[in-house]
Amino acid sequence: MRVRGVARKSGALFRAFPQHMAKTAEKNDRQAWLRGPRGSCSLPPAKQERVRRLVLLGAPGVGKGTQAELLCGSLGTCQLSTGDVFRAAKALTPDELSPALKAALDCMRRGELVPDDTVLAMVSERAGCLRCGGGFLLDGFPRTVPQAEALERLLEKEGVKLDAVVSYELPIEQVVARLSGRRTCGGCKTVFHVDARPPKRAGICDHCGANLYQREDDRAESIRVRMAAYVTSTAPLQEFYRRRGLLISISAEGTPETIFGRTMDALGKC
């Protein structure tokens, strides 16, 4: 089964892109990632010239999710977002949620990081996705140094190595402006921005006509908490990966197309 919302979101994004960028916009099936041991992917990994195993870093709102989709489309790999797993869990009934997952969703609503133990248990359950023949693109994980150390151990156990860690950089004021203006379609999940990418009719999705909403964690109070968590916990990862010779820093200023071009150029050199 395909992840319809995500596929629709990419479709909208790729329409604005030159043909060569859109050529592999076909989405990978991420059921094994989103559902964990309860799910398995029905599509084999896309055939690729070179299998890539990447981590994306960057403050919330730098456009990491958009770049992840573009990179996956072009490299034929799968976007493994821990945030997407938590968002998928929101659809479960209270009986289906473990106490740890319930607590994790409360952290998420407040904009706080989910405790390392919970995140690591969730990723370990999905370790099969790390040894997938299609490679992977981790988005939103690791977010703390202990998570990065645990990832190193997991990858070693799976017998695979990271190729690069791409870190998107943007001045903090721009990050806050991007996050507070972001609106998501309740139907097809297309992402708009009140200034930079407004819908034709305010509050209504251009593609499916459903209402747009503001993510709970994109509200002002949560943004402040998320930014503080980023500065304290996630920013030190840049140094962690720089020391390992894996870090590639990319400016996240400009259009998604420009940032994507920069990223592909940099990846071509590594």
Ligand code: AMP
């Ligand atoms: P994201 O979509 O990556 O911005 O993640 C949304 C929210 O999920 C974050 O604000 C955290 O509450 C939680 N989350 C996702 N990934 C992690 C992680 N690796 N460590 C801790 N919390 C996470």
